[in-house]
Every structure is written in C-alpha cells, then in structure tokens.
Amino acid sequence: xxxxxATRGFELDPEARTLPAVLAAAVADDPARSFLHCDxxxxxxxxxDDASARVAGxxxxxxxxxxxxxxxxxxxxxxxxxxxxxxxxxxxxxxxxHAAYRGPLLAHILAESGAxxxxxxxxxxxxxxxxxxxxxxxxxxxxxxDPDPDPATxxxxxxLHDLADARVSAPAADLPTVxxxxxxxxxxxxxxxxxxxxxxxxHSANVQLARSNVDLMEYTRADVLYTVFPxxxxxxxxxxxxxxxxxxxxxxxxxxxxxxxxWDRAREHGVTSFNYMGSLLTILxxxxxxxxxxxxxxxxxxxxxxxxxxxxxxxxxxxxxxxxHYGMTETGITTRNxxxxxxxxxxxxxxxVYDVRVADPHDREVPVGEVGEIQVRPRRPDxxxxxxxxxxxxxxxxxxxxxxxxxxxxxxxxxxxxxxVDRLKDSIxxxxxxxxxxxxxxxxxxxxxxxxxxxxxxxxxxxxxxVMIAVVPDPSxxxxxxxxxxxxxxxxxxxxxxxxxxxxxxxxxxxxQRVQKFLLREQGITAETVERPxxxxxxxxxxxxxxxxx
Numbered sequence: 319x320x321x322x323x324a325t326r327g328f329e330l331d332p333e334a335r336t337l338p339a340v341l342a343a344a345v346a347d348d349p350a351r352s353f354l355h356c357d358x359x360x361x362x363x364x365x366x367d368d369a370s371a372r373v374a375g376x377x378x379x380x381x382x383x384x385x386x387x388x389x390x391x392x393x394x395x396x397x398x399x400x401x402x403x404x405x406x407x408x409x410x411x412x413x414x415x416h417a418a419y420r421g422p423l424l425a426h427i428l429a430e431s432g433a434x435x436x437x438x439x440x441x442x443x444x445x446x447x448x449x450x451x452x453x454x455x456x457x458x459x460x461x462x463x464d465p466d467p468d469p470a471t472x473x474x475x476x477x478l479h480d481l482a483d484a485r486v487s488a489p490a491a492d493l494p495t496v497x498x499x500x501x502x503x504x505x506x507x508x509x510x511x512x513x514x515x516x517x518x519x520x521h522s523a524n525v526q527l528a529r530s531n532v533d534l535m536e537y538t539r540a541d542v543l544y545t546v547f548p549x550x551x552x553x554x555x556x557x558x559x560x561x562x563x564x565x566x567x568x569x570x571x572x573x574x575x576x577x578x579x580x581w582d583r584a585r586e587h588g589v590t591s592f593n594y595m596g597s598l599l600t601i602l603x604x605x606x607x608x609x610x611x612x613x614x615x616x617x618x619x620x621x622x623x624x625x626x627x628x629x630x631x632x633x634x635x636x637x638x639x640x641x642x643h644y645g646m647t648e649t650g651i652t653t654r655n656x657x658x659x660x661x662x663x664x665x666x667x668x669x670x671v672y673d674v675r676v677a678d679p680h681d682r683e684v685p686v687g688e689v690g691e692i693q694v695r696p697r698r699p700d701x702x703x704x705x706x707x708x709x710x711x712x713x714x715x716x717x718x719x720x721x722x723x724x725x726x727x728x729x730x731x732x733x734x735x736x737x738x739v740d741r742l743k744d745s746i747x748x749x750x751x752x753x754x755x756x757x758x759x760x761x762x763x764x765x766x767x768x769x770x771x772x773x774x775x776x777x778x779x780x781x782x783x784x785v786m787i788a789v790v791p792d793p794s795x796x797x798x799x800x801x802x803x804x805x806x807x808x809x810x811x812x813x814x815x816x817x818x819x820x821x822x823x824x825x826x827x828x829x830x831q832r833v834q835k836f837l838l839r840e841q842g843i844t845a846e847t848v849e850r851p852x853x854x855x856x857x858x859x860x861x862x863x864x865x866x867x868x
Contacts, residue, residue, distance in 0.1 A: 327533040328565045335498035336521035337406045337560065340528070341367060344563045353562055355587060356571040357395045363563070366399055369482065373404025374493060376481045380456070382435060384409040384494055387453075387504065389433035390550070391415040391442050394573040397460050397478060398549045399559065401437045406521070409494040412503040413516075414550035417442070423514065425449040427506050430708055431516060437478065440464070446471045498522035499700055504707045505552060505647050516707030517647045522700040527552065527650035528560035530669060534641060534654050535591055535620055539566040542615075544584065544592040546575040547831075552647050553593055557620065577601045581636075584614045594621035596831025597770035599640075600763050603632055604792065612637040618657075623738075623832075625760030626663030642666060644738060646724060648703040648716075649694055653736050664735040665728070671701050676730050681719045689729045689739050689752065693721040744835050746775035747782045751813040755835075758816070761809045762787055767797045772825050772833045776818065776842055786818040786847070788838055790825060797821060799848050820847045 331343035341363075344353065349364030382388060388405045390412060392398045405412045413431045415424065417439075424445055428436065432453040436446075440461030447470040457471075460478045467475065502521045506514040537543070545558040554571065562569040570587045580602060584592070598621070618639040624632070629640055643654040644665035653674055655666035668674040675683050676690040684690040696702050702722065705713040716723050727739040739745075739754045746753035755773040762771040769790040775783030791797035799819050806815045820843075826834040 327529075327536050328538040329529065329532060330564060330566050334564070335525050336496045336500070337403065337502055337524060338493075338496050340525060340560060340563050341370070341403055341407075344566070347566060351566070352568065353566075354396065354399070354559075354569050354571060356569075357573070359396055361396045361399075366396075366403060369397075369400035370403035370407055372481050373401050374408040376458075377404060377408045377410060377435065378492070380435065382408060382410050385501070386410045387413050387431045387433045389413040389415050389428055389431065389436045389438075391417060391419075391436065391438040392460060392549070393417060393439055394549055394554070394571055395460070401458075401478075402549070402555075406496065406502050407493055409496055409500065411501050414503065414505060414555075416506070416550055417548065420445040425451065427514065427516075428454060431504055443471065443475070444468060446473075496521060498525075501704065505550075507647055515709060515712060518704045518707050519647075520700050520704055523650065523702055523704075524556050524560060525564075526671065526698075526701045527556040528564050530651045530654075530671065531557040531561045531620065532565045534643070534651065534656060535561075535618060536657065537561060537565045537567055537591070541565070541567040541590045542570060542588045543567055544570045544572075544587070544589040546572045547593060547595070552650070553595065556650075557593060575601075577605055581611075581614050581616075584616050588615050590615055591618050591620065592616060594619055594624075596623055596827065596833070597763075598831065599624050599628060599632055600770055603628055603635070604769055607635070611635055622665065623756075625763055626757075627760055627764050629662050643669075644692070644726075644728075644736065646726075649722065649724070650702065652692070652694055652724075661733075661735045663737065664731075665738050666736065667734045668736075671697050673697060674736065675721070676728055676736070677721070681721065686732050687729055689727055691742060692724040692726045692728050692736070694724060695721050741835075744774060746773065746785055748775070748778070748785055748813050749782065751811070753783075753785055753814045758785070758787070758806075758810060758814055761806060762789065762802065762816075765802050765805045767792045767795055768802070770825060772835055772838060773816070774835045774839055776839065784817045785814060786820065786838075786843070787816040788820045788822050788825060790822055803850050815850070817850050818843055818847050819850070820844060 330347050334340045334343050344363045345367045351363050352360045353363050354361040388410050390401050402412055413433050415427055428451050434453055434455050436454060437458045440459050443459060447468045454473060456474045456476060458476045458478050463475055463477060498521050500521055501518055502524050503519050504516040506516050543558055543562055545554050547553040549555060558569055570589060616638050618641060620641045622643055624640055624642055633640060641655055642665055643651050645651045651669050652672055653666040654669050673695040675693050677683050677693050678690050725742050727742055728736045730736050738756055740756050744755050746755060758773040759771050762768055769792055772788045774786055776786045778784040826837045828834060
C-alpha cells in the first residue's frame with residue numbers, strides 16, 4: 319500500500335518498520351527497478367534482494383544469528399549494500415567501520431563490539447596484522463586475496479565473490495523474524511571531541527529517520543537523490559539508501575566529491591536533491607560563477623551547518639532550496655526547516671517526533687534568546703538510540719534528568735526556531751565573553767580566498783581562551799592574513815576577532831565532515847601561526863596647564 323503524506327512525501331509501505339521490510343516492499347513494487355547507480359554500475363532492487371539473501375545464507379551457515387555482531391569496512395560500492403542488508407536479514411547487528419581507521423582505534427571498535435565476522439576490502443586486510451581481536455572468526459574479502467598473507471593475521475579469509483559463485487542463499491522462510499525493536503546496528507561516533515562510542519540503533523529508529531527525511535524533503539518516485547558521504551555513516555545509510563528504497567526513487571552514490579564536476583554530474587543523472595554537510599556548500603559557492611549555474615535539475619538539498627550569510631546567496635545563485643536541519647547519529651532529524659516553515663539562519667523547529675529545549679548546566683530550561691545545551695526527548699518509542707554499546711555510565715549520563723544531552727549549544731527564538739551556536743566542548747570563553755565558533759567561521763569563510771575554516775580556543779596567559787582560527791586557503795592565490803583580520807574586525811565583536819591565524823592545507827575531519835577541533839587544540843600554536851598585532855593603545859590626552867595643581 320502506497321501513501322502520500324500531507325507534504326507529498328511518498329512511501330511504498332507506511333507500515334514497514336524494519337530494514338528487511340523496507341527492502342521487501344521495494345521488491346514487491348518492482349524488482350526490476352534500477353534504484354542505485356554506484357561505482358559505475360546500475361543495481362536493481364531484485365539484484366540487491368538476491369545478493370543480500372546470499373550473504374544472509376552464508377552468515378546463517380557460519381552460525382551467525384540474532385544479536386551477533388558483523389563488521390563492515392568497505393568503500394562506497396554496491397557490495398556494501400549486499401552485505402549490510404544480508405546482515406540485518408539474518409537478524410544480526412551491523413557494525414560499520416570507518417574506512418580510514420587502523421591501529422588501536424580499529425582494534426577498539428572490533429574488540430568492543432565483539433564482531434565475529436568482518437567484511438572488508440582487500441586493501442584493508444593488512445591493517446588487522448597484530449591486533450588483539452578475540453571474538454573475530456573469519457574475514458570476508460572484497461577483491462583479490464593476498465597470495466602471501468601476513469602470518470600475523472591468521473584468521474581464515476574468504477573471497478566475497480565466492481558467496482555469489484556458490485549460490486548460497488537463504489529462502490525467506492528460513493530467515494528469522496526481525497522486529498522493529500531489534501538492534502540493527504552499532505554506529506561508532508566519529509569522535510569530534512574524544513574517543514568513539516558505539517551508538518546502538520534499532521530498526522525502528524533507522525526507518526523513522528528515513529521516513530522523516532522522505533517527509534521533510536517530499537520525495538516521490540520521480541526523484542533522483544545524490545550523496546558522496548560514506549556508507550558507514552547515517553547520512554548515506556538512512557537518508558540516502560533507505561529513503562530511496564522507501565519512496566521508490568533512485569540514488570546516485572559516489573565515493574568522492576568533485577566541486578568542479580558536481581553540477582555536471584547532477585545534469586548527467588537528472589539529480590533532483592543532494593545531501594550536504596560541513597563545508598560542501600561553501601566549497602561549491604567558492605567555484606567561479608558560470609552562466610549555467612542554475613541550469614540543472616536539482617531543486618532542493620538536505621543537510622546542516624550552512625553559514626547564515628551563505629544560505630540566501632547559495633539559493634539565489636544555484637536555484638536550490640536548502641533544508642537546514644539539526645541532528646546527530648543518536649537522534650536523527652531533531653529540528654528542521656520545511657518548505658513552508660523555514661527561517662534563514664536557523665536549524666528549524668522541533669521535528670514532530672521530538673520535544674526539544676535549551677537548558678543550562680543544571681538542566682533548567684533557559685529563557686527565549688539565551689544560549690544553552692540542546693536537549694531532546696522522544697514523543698514515540700524507539701526512534702532514537704537505545705544506549706551506548708557496553709557503556710552504561712555514558713548512557714545514564716547522556717539521559718540524565720530524563721532528557722538526552724546532545725552536547726551542542728543553541729538558542730531559541732520566540733517562534734520556536736532554534737539557532738545553532740557550537741559544541742559545548744568547542745565553545746570559546748574569552749575575557750568573560752562567549753565566542754560562537756560557528757558564527758565566527760561563517761564570517762571567515764565569506765572572505766575571498768578562504769575555502770573553509772575552524773575556530774577554536776587556545777590557552778591564554780590571562781586565563782580562559784584566546785581565539786584561534788585555522789584556515790584552508792584557495793591554493794590558486796596567496797591569502798592576505800592582514801586583510802582577513804581586518805574583515806573580521808568589521809564583522810564580529812572585538813572580543814571574537816581571532817588573535818591567531820593558522821594556514822593549513824586541510825582540516826582534520828570525521829566521516830560526516832565535522833571538524834575534529836580537539837586535534838587542532840592539541841596542536842596548539844604552531845610555528846607557522848600568525849599572531850594578530852596588538853591594537854595600539856590610545857594616547858592619553860595632554861593635561862591643560864590650568865588644570866595642574868599649584
């Protein structure tokens with residue numbers, strides 16, 4: 319049964335509350351529909367159904383079932399989807415692993431999650447050498463196996479293509495029943511402020527995120543979605559792949575972002591909507607203007623962290639409506655700007671499934687206009703994280719006083735629109751004043767020759783912080799730091815003008831394109847950092863001779 323919501327969002331099966339049910343509805347609708355273009359290949363719904371059944375059959379043959387953890391470490395390729403849906407169809411829990419991880423962090427995720435099977439690309443196998451992974455039983459490899467494997471990686475290695483060649487599949491009748499409240503995945507946070515934690519998400523939360531996305535963006539069968547974000551992240555998994563399956567649309571999934579080729583790619587595939595995060599919009603806006611900037615099929619985009627000053631300029635230049643929202647791995651879409659209810663510069667109002675407030679450090683709601691922590695409470699069961707994997711203390715701390723503490727700061731206006739300020743741990747306190755890193759970055763990014771920036775605090779000899787900004791310049795032209803500082807002096811409060819400017823080739827980022835400022839803070843004031851000259855002290859007015867004491 320199909321459904322069209324009040325905002326024209328279209329669903330093949332509004333009753334589907336698990337990932338296998340979403341796939342089953344898509345297969346029942348049209349197994350021959352080409353729903354994905356990825357890695358130069360088109361994939362039909364029926365092909366995903368068949369391939370994932372084979373993965374599920376192999377896992378069942380290895381004794382993997384309800385509650386067992388299976389890790390996936392792959393690039394953006396169709397096989398990732400085959401493995402992902404195979405895992406959840408046999409009732410197991412998927413543990414996606416960032417493709418850049420290695421060493422202690424990789425060992426931490428695989429060991430803490432207790433993953434019994436790892437599916438990975440051939441180029442990642444060598445990273446397992448010497449790691450203590452007591453629960454891991456075998457490795458399934460996409461690509462050619464090393465004919466001379468490292469003896470420090472003694473686990474059995476099985477080619478992924480053998481699962482297809484062996485025609486091992488699991489009939490639907492042999493697969494376990496998957497319930498909405500079953501855990502589907504443990505997604506490790508990217509660690510913007512510290513070590514990664516495993517976010518435990520149930521099927522119902524995954525499908526709710528996709529359903530909220532379809533409703534917000536008003537997706538229908540006619541849409542072609544586009545993303546370059548990795549499949550080990552919620553953005554690609556649930557607001558791209560799952561949303562596409564849910565509404566009968568088509569998805570173009572790329573492995574890397576090309577600013578110069580972005581709009582040509584959209585024209586080539588008839589893209590109607592794309593996902594953005596972090597600096598993606600800024601980078602597109604920094605491209606030289608072209609006569610065909612509005613000559614493309616894209617009409618809207620979904621994402622977050624667009625600088626308020628950039629928002630109207632981007633929409634006007636490219637003819638694309640931006641749907642700024644706020645969310646995180648733990649909660650999905652928490653606040654949102656819709657087509658008919660939006661405010662430039664804001665992250666929108668509370669999403670229908672959440673109560674959202676701004677509170678002080680004692681968990682007391684602050685007055686309208688004051689800055690505090692964003693706190694969230696669900697209106698329905700099982701729409702956000704269940705817990706942090708193996709960390710009851712962290713779970714209790716996050717949910718203290720019956721509200722989920724996001725660790726992000728914002729303010730709310732009298733109409734219920736929220737305005738993001740920064741991470742609690744990224745806030746800058748300078749000489750008794752709070753500096754919004756988000757707002758300062760928006761000013762710096764608007765300066766010609768700046769590709770992107772990150773503002774953060776470094777220790778001051780006077781106590782509290784000094785403001786430092788790391789800047790990625792356009793490589794085609796030198797950046798005038800003095801002019802940049804003068805631009806800041808004209809556009810931000812005196813206490814927010816950076817004391818230090820550091821030019822860097824790139825900012826350290828997570829998979830979701832959030833800057834890892836804790837790494838920048840650890841690096842501190844480096845040799846190449848430029849310090850702003852101290853402001854000249856005003857000269858004292860000369861005393862009048864008549865005012866001198868006799």
